[in-house]
Amino acid sequence: MKANLERVPIRLGSSWRYKKIDGVEKSYHWHFHHEYELVLFRKNNAQGMVGHFEGEIENNTLWLIPPKMPHAIELLDENNERQCESHIIWLPKDWVENMIFSCTELRRMAELLKRSSNGLCFSKSTAEDVYQLIGKLFKGSVFDDLGYLMQILGCLCSDKETKQLQLFSKQEAIDKEGKEKIDLVCKYIDDNYQNTITLLNVANHLCASESTVHRLFQSHFGESFSQYLKKFRLNHAANLLTHSRLPIGIVAEQVGYRNQTNFNRLFKDYKHLTPNQYRKKFSGF
Template identity: 30%
Template sequence: MRPQYEHLTLSPGHSWQLLWRELPELPFLWHYHPEFELTLTVNARGQRYVGDHLADFADGDLILLGPNLPHTWSASERIDPARQMLAVVVWFSRDWLVQLQTSLPELAGLLQLGKRADRGLQFSATAAEAVRPLMLRMENLSPAQRLPLLLELLLLLAQDEQAQPLASIASAPIALDAQRQRMARVLDYMHAHFQTEIPVQLLAERAALSVGAFHRFFKRHTQLTVTAYLAQLRIGSACQLLIQTDKSIGAIAQQAGYRNLAHFNRQFRAAKGVSPREFKNRYR
């Protein structure tokens, strides 16, 4: 199966990204992205796929993945059935590591850790146990408080001589060839401007393709039409605003890129199975 390219966007004011993901199960989503990924999995038992490597995993599994390395986790068994599975995920770029070393030579070991992660690294039980409480604290901290915690845990992991590489040398990370660079340019623009009307002609020009060829190119790389992809972005943004703000439904629709409230309500219900107001009430 060909892995899907995943476009990650940093939140405003962040140089790296944290995801706190609670789910009843971990679905199989074979994908890759240009960022490093550090993932701690809690209360789950299943299979982990990294490049050509397949292994079982359980509670406390801690993995660092290098850029463009295909991967996924798949699990349907919760160790404690009364609790959700939890994946705590940190993403950061190679440029971020390079800038750290340039500004703070004391952190040179982190760049070496990044090089070791090109094939994926599974950390020892001792290292994972030491890092686990640090990662679990992050959710309740401000971005400024999270940063020193991240540096502390990465320095701990850099000292783990028992960490094991996962994928074989032959299973190299996917190179960002011309096609994927072209796709990245398009997605960067869509993620930055989805609140506005985006003519397909403009996206086609960024990809240096005709409109017809661009539609086929976009569908091949994302498995979605341009309209469906934009709807995902806008509905995702609306969900964040519904949970995190007290703005009116109309104001949220406008901010998410919808000029017609009725159209927003229909698309939201189609995507989430409930109205925006019902969705908001779930989180009050």
């Protein structure tokens, strides 16, 4: 069944979105988001579908659904409709990845998000802890809300009883040889991103064809080699802008861009701020 894209409205002044739903419709048809979706079901009696998974939804069911993963919900007891409530937090993929890259304290999230490619179900105790934290949202400042969100993410990372919703995913479909190649590719890029790198360079390094490397990136990262390299470089640039006083032209050169005008354009397209604006907003200088 074809899933429809459901766009998450942007909340002014916030990098993430929360929504509470009191009661549910008889069903939510197949849909997906570009964001990570953390959804907590309270007092529900429903059937949930996430990718290839189908399972029961009951009180304190807490799921993490990755971007572009189709999902749907069907209410089983219409008499219980008014008692149901759902709490949904949407986290933009780029925002989360940038946070993990910039904040050492959030590195544990990387493994959690990697596992979430199958969809994740958390323990009832974690769901209850998350529910208590959600109840504190939007009663203070935006800084308070961001703090509570960080606590919620901490609860997810600390859960020792997390289960995957599906038995397999595209990520797991990559065989051992493919995973070894990905490790080699990542190390090669990490060692050489300051220099000119082409798909042919990577293919020669792996002793593989360019089409093979292209398929490897699409299956593992969900994007092309050039897109991955661009984000990798620009994330490093963002880190240099906020943690050093290097001139912007030097920052551009250190991440592999010899043309500062081109660097400025790409950075603004990716971060929605010029390098200078980004430095002023996020650095302490």
